[in-house]
Amino acid sequence: MSATQNHIGPSQSPCLPHPSPRQRLILASASPRRRELLAQLISGFDIVAAEVTEHEDPATDPRVMVAHNAALKADWVAERHPEAVVLGADTTVFIGERVLNKPAGAAEARAMLRELSGRTHTVFTGLALRCGQSGLRLEARVSSEVTFKPLEEALIEAYLAKVHTLDKAGGYSIQEHGEMIVASRRGSLSNIIGLPLEETKELLVRARVL
Template identity: 40%
Template structure:
């Protein structure tokens, strides 16, 4: 019989500082127990910041906003952006911007950057990484773009698409972490928490 080894939190409390249901789902899938406290950090970047700096800065802001009031907790914050031709595409403000974004991405390769920050104020831990994934879209006809917009899916997603949803039809290939595109590079997050002894692996049979 196959034995699955899930991850388990030790007694160290963990907070996900994110309103993203995708990030919660990814952490739950990894078997982690955590609390969600949504960060009210402002999500703007200085105009001269590079895409990498921007993803790092925003993830830090989100984690810090919660970590300062929860100094005895591990706090995880993240920020996902899409980058094409050096331009940062965040979440579209409405239909027109979503249309522009999808049109810009059609038939080309872009980068998805997710910055994640893990803070523990009492332990003096402050860790930030930015992970990059390359995504190539198929060519898109105006009808396909209008149809995808009409699904309503693009509106709370960076770059105006969801690889894990209906938007899967847009994606010809990816190079790099899939979960990074969905909003959290699970492999790197788990690796960091394992190294800190925040999570352990237990053996047993799990569905």
């Protein structure tokens, strides 16, 4: 799969013709990383964590997985807050025809870092923007590439001692001591962190939130 190929889909229903400039925006995620990134684009948004069961089958096409999960989150929140514009997002790591989601424990985090060691993987993010009141439906998919340094066991242990990775796809965080493990990257850094800012901004502009 080619990385850094971004896709933004058409709206299936038009936005309100003249939405209020103070139209409420909700981020359908409790992720502190997504909250911090979205705050670079807009202030005053709300956060409502979607209470959904995400699809995480490691054999699933990662593009399908992130698109499905982002829509699942956005739809769940939009159904309960129909007056608001809702942003859902989902990110995963893909290597060797296999998806690496969030590790279940320290042992799995170590195993993921060993698998990523010295190799290039792809980070996929799906975005979904919804508004129940207007029928707004916008979606986008973004990918970036990350190449890891060869990681010795001592380095893996040192990294895990510094970074909490159990809530991060692939068992790592590029913005936290990434210099220890990452050799290079190609594409959007914010996508690798969890919310591609360029594509998110484009969706919010098309929805007339920005």
